Amino acid sequence: MKLIYVIVRNVDSTRVTEGLNTKGFYVTKLASTGGFLREGNTTLLIGTEEEKVDEVIELVKKECGPRQQIISNPVGSAEFYSTQVMVNVGGAIIFVTDVDRFERI
Structure with missing residues (x-):
C-alpha cells in the first residue's frame, strides 16, 4: 500500500480530483499555501496499491501538466505602467510513501 501526496495549484485541483x-x-x-506566485x-x-502508483501519476500529469502563463508585474506606480512576464505554472509536486498499516472503519 502506498500513500501519494500530490501538491497542485488550486485552479488545477478540481480537474485532478475529478480525473482521479x-x-x-x-x-x-487539504488546503495548503506556498509557491512562487503566492497563490x-x-x-x-x-x-492506493503499489501497482497503481504510476496510473495516479499519469492522471495528474494529464490534468495539470506544466504550461506558461502571462502575469502582470507592476513596476513603480500602477498609474504609470506595468510589465507582463511569462512564467511557468501548473505541474505538481508528488511524494510517494509506504504505508505500514491501512484500515477503513
Whole structure:
C-alpha cells in the first residue's frame, strides 16, 4: 500500500480530483499555501496499491501538466505602467510513501 501526496495549484485541483475519482481513486483534499506566485495550493492524499502508483501519476500529469502563463508585474506606480512576464505554472509536486498499516472503519 502506498500513500501519494500530490501538491497542485488550486485552479488545477478540481480537474485532478475529478480525473482521479473517475478512475476509482479516493482523494482527500487539504488546503495548503506556498509557491512562487503566492497563490493557494491544494494537497491531495491518495491511498492506493503499489501497482497503481504510476496510473495516479499519469492522471495528474494529464490534468495539470506544466504550461506558461502571462502575469502582470507592476513596476513603480500602477498609474504609470506595468510589465507582463511569462512564467511557468501548473505541474505538481508528488511524494510517494509506504504505508505500514491501512484500515477503513
